[in-house]
Amino acid sequence: MDEAVERRRFLGLTAAVAALGLTATVSGCGSLGGDSGDVTLKLVAAEYDLTGGDSTKKYWTELAAAFEAKHPGIKVQVQVESWDDVDRKVAEMVKAGEAPDIAQIGAYADYAAAGRLYAADELLSIPVQANFLPRLAAAGEHKKTQYGLPFVASTRPLFYNKALFEKAGVEPPTTWDELAAAAGKLKKEGVRTPFALPLGPEEAQAEAMMWLLAGEGGWTDASDHYAVDSETNVRTFEWLRTNLVGKDLTGPVAPGKLNRKAAFTAFANGEVGMLNGHPSLLKEAAKKGVEVGQVPLPGADGPSKTSMGVADWIMGFKQNGHRKEIGDFLNFAFNDENVLKFAGDNDLLPVTVSASTRMETDPEHANLHVFLKVLPDAQLPPVGKTSWAQVSENVKQNIGKAVTPNGRPAEVLGSIGRVATAAEAAE
The missing domain is CATH 3.40.190.10 (Periplasmic binding protein-like II)
Incomplete structure (x- = not known):
């Protein structure tokens, strides 16, 4: 041997020994x-x-x-x-x-x-x-x-503001439809940003990946090749555009211009009903007296089967x-x-x-x-690809266009996908 x-x-x-804690x-x-x-x-x-x-x-x-x-x-x-x-x-x-x-x-x-x-x-x-x-x-x-x-x-689980949820009389969502319904009720109660969707250039590649996984897609396919504009991914962004952004449930800043840091600050200030959370936000929210609830990310038909790491x-x-x-x-x-x-x-x-x-x-x-x-069991971005830095930057700059009122997810994802495939071929 x-x-x-x-x-x-x-x-x-x-x-195997480590898995037993030994x-x-x-x-x-x-x-x-x-x-x-x-x-x-x-x-x-x-x-x-x-x-x-x-x-x-x-x-x-x-x-x-x-x-x-x-x-x-x-x-x-x-x-x-x-x-x-x-x-x-x-x-x-x-x-x-x-x-x-x-x-x-x-x-x-x-x-x-x-x-x-x-x-x-x-x-x-x-x-x-x-x-x-x-x-x-x-x-x-x-x-x-x-x-x-x-x-x-x-x-990244879903974070929600417990006080705002109680006031609006809603339960933590397990599906996308429940999430949209909860966001609608939060809006009626005057919540400034029912759901924060940071697709701005700070970390859009991560926010987008969470949604793609919840929709049973992802940046890559089972053979680890880019599949940015798969039918599943396009459907996910069509849902976001129509059911969250299109119904004015994502707050006063357009998702493509909203960065994660600003979204987290607004959540810690009690201005956001829900967002896809990060462990570091817990301490900041606690300092401001915001009680945070956490549940798995909702998916199309139930809790997401795959989480992003x-x-x-x-x-x-x-x-x-x-x-x-x-x-x-x-x-x-x-x-x-x-x-x-x-x-x-x-x-x-x-x-x-x-x-x-x-x-x-x-x-x-x-x-x-x-x-x-x-x-x-979390799925990580394709960081082992030398092309990922270029692809990730392209996502950061352009993915927000997919959820604008007149956005066309198939075209935006298709454009990103073509560049990704070309970059992968050049690795």
Whole structure:
């Protein structure tokens, strides 16, 4: 049995053990080589603190200090950048020949395709690699090899304002028709935005994907090829245009101009009846005294059979040749305690089997249990495709046109789909 086959077999066995919650905590073990002398690793990470504080920098600085204490001769230099800038800044570093050793950012596929990243099995011990939730590990693969290591994740249920629902006398919806009916009653009660539909350029690709999945479609088909303008997807956007936007149930801002951040702010201010939610919104709503209800996303005939998952990624760059030291640091970073601390502090979901199992039984994180429940089976965007960045940007700029009063979903989705198919062919 060759080494690759043996490793895959061991990964499968270890994953089974992890699923039972028996995976041993890994703290810097599984080093992939001997001591290599004094090395400084440069880590660039994204800012997660929604309040403008420094909790993200504090997390990484403390993690680096704890790692350095156990690994004499390895220093970690931490640089935290806002989500508005971090992907661009890492790209500029790479282009200038100054790639960081480790980057925690939003996408990995372009760097993997260019041969700039270490594969997961070049960095991680077998127990650590096997401990990732399988759907997330698979989403980190480019051409069947994992390069993107999931860092944190989220899923998206339907959020509703309990006080507004009670006032309007409506129950949480389980189908699209029930959702439209509830939105109509909320409007009659004077709710400014019965349903917030953020299809603006901030994150339209994610909002749209939630609706496509609820309509039993998606960005790709069963063979993982783009299927943007499938009949199922077109029907979903025709329903949105006719039954929500066309009946003036999506508020004063046109969906194509409404960004997620503005929608979330309005929800936290008590101005929105319903929206597709994100874990980070819970804390903001609670600060404003808004009591949030959560249910699975409604589908055409019942609760959506598939939920959307989103992951952010961490990766190791080859440029400086620090494979062993990067591996040591990442093995340490994926210790259960570290994974749980970052996810819990930011109302996000852990990406490993063992940490997820612990969070599921922790009453301190009861508000995240509904998100955790659907994560193992959640469907992620096609982030392993190098074409996805281009396709995603096209969706952000144009998908809102499909739900304008005179919008033609078949034409809008068809245009996006043709560009997607061409980009895929060029990969």
